[in-house]
Amino acid sequence: MQYVYYPGCSLKGTGRAYEESVLAVFDKLGIQLAELEDWNCCGATAYMSVDEHRSFALAARNLALAERQAPDTAMVVPCSGCYLTLNKTCHIVKDYPEIAQEVKTALDRAGLEWKNRVEVRHPLDILVQDLGLDTIRQAVVRPLKGLKVAPYYGCQIVRPYSTFDHQIYPTSMDHLLEALGATVMHYPLKTKCCGGSMTGTVPEVGKRLSYILLNEAKKREADLMATVCPLCQFNLDAYARDAAHAYGPVNMPVVYFTQLMGLAFGLSAKQVGLQRNIVSAMGSLKKFCSTGAAGAAATAK
Amino acid sequence: MNGGNGDGDLRIGVYVCHCGINIASMVDVEKVAERAAAMPHVVVARDYKYMCSDPGQQMIAQDVRNHRLNRIVVAACSPLLHEKTFRGAVERAGLNPFFFHMANIREHDAWVHENRDEATTKAIDLIRAAVRRVGHHKALERRTVSINPNVLVVGGGIAGIHAALKIADAGRRVYLVERELSIGGHMAKFDKTFPTLDCAACILTPKMSQVKDHPNITLWTYSEVAGVEGFVGNFKAKIRRKPRYIDEETCVGCLECIEACIFKEGKFPDEYNEGLSKRKPMYIPFPQAVPQVTAIDPETCLHFKTGKCKQPCVSVCDRKAIDFDQKERIEEIEVGAIVIGTGFQTFNPTDRLPQYGYKILDNVYTALEVERLVNSSGPTGGEVVLRDGSRPRAVGILHCIGSRDTKTNIWCSRVCCMYSLKLAHLVHERTKAEVYNFYIDMRAPGKGYEEFYNRLLEEGVHFIRGKVGGVTDWAMVPEEEGRLVIRVEDTLGGFVRRVPVDMVVLSTGLEPRADADDVRRTFNISCSTEGFFLERHPKLAPVETASDGIYLAGCCQAPKDIPDTVAQAGAAAAEALALIDRGEVELEPNTAYIDADECSGCKSCLSLCPYNAISFIEEKKKAEINEALCKGCGTCVAACPSGSIIQNLFEDDEIFSEIAEVLSDV
Numbered sequence: 001m002q003y004v005y006y007p008g009c010s011l012k013g014t015g016r017a018y019e020e021s022v023l024a025v026f027d028k029l030g031i032q033l034a035e036l037e038d039w040n041c042c043g044a045t046a047y048m049s050v051d052e053h054r055s056f057a058l059a060a061r062n063l064a065l066a067e068r069q070a071p072d073t074a075m076v077v078p079c080s081g082c083y084l085t086l087n088k089t090c091h092i093v094k095d096y097p098e099i100a101q102e103v104k105t106a107l108d109r110a111g112l113e114w115k116n117r118v119e120v121r122h123p124l125d126i127l128v129q130d131l132g133l134d135t136i137r138q139a140v141v142r143p144l145k146g147l148k149v150a151p152y153y154g155c156q157i158v159r160p161y162s163t164f165d166h167q168i169y170p171t172s173m174d175h176l177l178e179a180l181g182a183t184v185m186h187y188p189l190k191t192k193c194c195g196g197s198m199t200g201t202v203p204e205v206g207k208r209l210s211y212i213l214l215n216e217a218k219k220r221e222a223d224l225m226a227t228v229c230p231l232c233q234f235n236l237d238a239y240a241r242d243a244a245h246a247y248g249p250v251n252m253p254v255v256y257f258t259q260l261m262g263l264a265f266g267l268s269a270k271q272v273g274l275q276r277n278i279v280s281a282m283g284s285l286k287k288f289c290s291t292g293a294a295g296a297a298a299t300a301k
Numbered sequence: 302m303n304g305g306n307g308d309g310d311l312r313i314g315v316y317v318c319h320c321g322i323n324i325a326s327m328v329d330v331e332k333v334a335e336r337a338a339a340m341p342h343v344v345v346a347r348d349y350k351y352m353c354s355d356p357g358q359q360m361i362a363q364d365v366r367n368h369r370l371n372r373i374v375v376a377a378c379s380p381l382l383h384e385k386t387f388r389g390a391v392e393r394a395g396l397n398p399f400f401f402h403m404a405n406i407r408e409h410d411a412w413v414h415e416n417r418d419e420a421t422t423k424a425i426d427l428i429r430a431a432v433r434r435v436g437h438h439k440a441l442e443r444r445t446v447s448i449n450p451n452v453l454v455v456g457g458g459i460a461g462i463h464a465a466l467k468i469a470d471a472g473r474r475v476y477l478v479e480r481e482l483s484i485g486g487h488m489a490k491f492d493k494t495f496p497t498l499d500c501a502a503c504i505l506t507p508k509m510s511q512v513k514d515h516p517n518i519t520l521w522t523y524s525e526v527a528g529v530e531g532f533v534g535n536f537k538a539k540i541r542r543k544p545r546y547i548d549e550e551t552c553v554g555c556l557e558c559i560e561a562c563i564f565k566e567g568k569f570p571d572e573y574n575e576g577l578s579k580r581k582p583m584y585i586p587f588p589q590a591v592p593q594v595t596a597i598d599p600e601t602c603l604h605f606k607t608g609k610c611k612q613p614c615v616s617v618c619d620r621k622a623i624d625f626d627q628k629e630r631i632e633e634i635e636v637g638a639i640v641i642g643t644g645f646q647t648f649n650p651t652d653r654l655p656q657y658g659y660k661i662l663d664n665v666y667t668a669l670e671v672e673r674l675v676n677s678s679g680p681t682g683g684e685v686v687l688r689d690g691s692r693p694r695a696v697g698i699l700h701c702i703g704s705r706d707t708k709t710n711i712w713c714s715r716v717c718c719m720y721s722l723k724l725a726h727l728v729h730e731r732t733k734a735e736v737y738n739f740y741i742d743m744r745a746p747g748k749g750y751e752e753f754y755n756r757l758l759e760e761g762v763h764f765i766r767g768k769v770g771g772v773t774d775w776a777m778v779p780e781e782e783g784r785l786v787i788r789v790e791d792t793l794g795g796f797v798r799r800v801p802v803d804m805v806v807l808s809t810g811l812e813p814r815a816d817a818d819d820v821r822r823t824f825n826i827s828c829s830t831e832g833f834f835l836e837r838h839p840k841l842a843p844v845e846t847a848s849d850g851i852y853l854a855g856c857c858q859a860p861k862d863i864p865d866t867v868a869q870a871g872a873a874a875a876e877a878l879a880l881i882d883r884g885e886v887e888l889e890p891n892t893a894y895i896d897a898d899e900c901s902g903c904k905s906c907l908s909l910c911p912y913n914a915i916s917f918i919e920e921k922k923k924a925e926i927n928e929a930l931c932k933g934c935g936t937c938v939a940a941c942p943s944g945s946i947i948q949n950l951f952e953d954d955e956i957f958s959e960i961a962e963v964l965s966d967v
Binding site for chain 2: 166168169186188189216
């Protein structure tokens, strides 16, 4: 199996741990990822609201590059923002010929051609649908036994385009985490808003939304939250202290689902970037991180 | 009378119908009649306001006599509607009824065009083609075949029960085939019925017993129709009778075997109680089951699973009714008519609408589950309690689950508003809980229904207009802790509410059974787009199907309540009786036949015939069509490589002359 890999800005910046763990986990599973050469901004959030058409052109350039680099190969997009923007561009261009023409003119000037054939897919989709839970289960060497995880999907990977999971109550990550041996909690806020970019623009609202998610996971006695989106992770991790200051103490680590996969597959904490968390997850993950005979024995208990 | 006057000079009459203003507003009917009068062989052409009316038909008959007409063309509506009418008129006038052709200038012309001149020209073209065609028509004879007076009723819910009793009371033999272990269907699961709050069991069980005791009814439960062949009046059906491992004739329903079963307690989900209680492998579906015969579920019975059971059930059965070796049997029957009453299934919200928390949150129930909870023979003896045994203080009833939504089922299921009111009343009465109904629109169109709604308003049940967005156990405020919170936009208040309750009832809609399409194929009937069985005409033939002799009753045709189901079942019974009491049936002569001299014996047609009407005669190496089975679909005619299959009323010269004439101006 091989795919083109589109990192987007987050995975090279605040979401480095996501990139490190995605690459490590895919490598461990024998899936090849080739980073898209000369990629640019996906056209997300801010740009999309300022000038939608230019945003589509930006996204289309990435899609055109992907088709040129590896025809008929799907593109893996871990960031939910990028995933939505790229998918949205595919849909809009298909449905609105006049926008398609504008995008084509822009790409023509750059000497690029895009046939709207490349599939934009999320790593969760690929791991669950293409690879399958059985294969994942077989790769587990350190089952995450006893780890209570609140699965948090955020909004963008299932809305509005629910290509691989239910729009309102997705379950694919639940099944994946169970395959790793973890205890997956019933978490009713799994697709509720993390605060999005409002943590920057209207902090009172953004912080409050983040706090609701963290507090609910705490009330349900989760050890940590697992997410699929770098913006969710950033909001819930980086603003946790502000939120706690405003609304009450809450200590809830938030990690990427791929970081948990990496640990279960026997990778070290560093290999999956766990040291980058602001709210440390090591309290509950330490026992799955240690290496050597002592660690294995500790896990076996 | 002169039934075969096809030879000699053609003398054609053309009749152009105004159809009130349906045709006349878009087609210049006077001009059309004028132009028709000048067409070759046309002796007389007239236009008239309603050609299908009595005076219209008499006008045709009079012209036939006065002008010695021998061919008739009527330009009016679709032949589906009135071909029979006009053939009858032609026949009464003394002509062979097939010396007639109909030009459709309503559905194919007036109703679909906006330019009067063009529509008028089209009408003239269509009539010219019909005039040319009718000259090629031949005199045909209708065949009659006798009708088997027995009736097969499929499905033993209230629809099938009612239809079977009506037909049996009229003195005819009925075979009632039910898939489950007992008849009774969904109605047997209900506690009360709206709007009168009659006890469902009290009104249903006497009818169930009547079925069992009726000398004219052969009841086969735990059985399915495996195949149907034949045609109106002469169906042959194969009934698969599944083994229940109990001899039905011997068992008296003492239930001692259940008591004796090696499983001391029920262990497996009880289907009748919607899985809310447990049953043993040896069981009877419910106390009033008909027949009162136990059954063994081989999936869970220790004997079938391991072969190592001590079989206490066998030793306790004095009558030796238990038979582990019972095998599936096939019964073959012949009937003249079939009534289909296979019912519906309720919408399953588990995967399709997870936002309502069914199977995720403990105290979210479907309405059918709550029907069992309020029923005194149900899993809690009629107590409305939560999973932990406590009484709910507040209950939310969510209407339209799976209905009226393009993402699930688009139709209104018709019964949910009313059964929601009924459950609201019963739950409120038994628990004194606050009951909230969340509705999109209240639909109470029926005798006493609006009055029942008003009664509920008086009783203090709350009504909130708004489609519920979701049910969650996420508490925002302390009062919501440990409860279910219903999130809804109150569209009358204009704000979003969070309503904390202890129990949520999902009023799930009705949909076609998962295997409706297989059933449809077995009986060679049609489904409408949503999958319910299709009636022949939505207004004028609501229980007939496109297949003669097969009738529909109850929710397999569309969602409906018990009164409507019983009314329709009665109508289906009446149709079946009307058919078989005729004693014989006339078959349309538009069948195909094979010119044996031309047939090359290639067998291409054999597999194509949807009615199995074609057989291959090995000695002659020729195909042959059984005209009694042929429905005149024309598939074989089009497919025959040697052109040796001919279809009455669709012969080459008839069709080609029509095409040539309609295209002659182009």
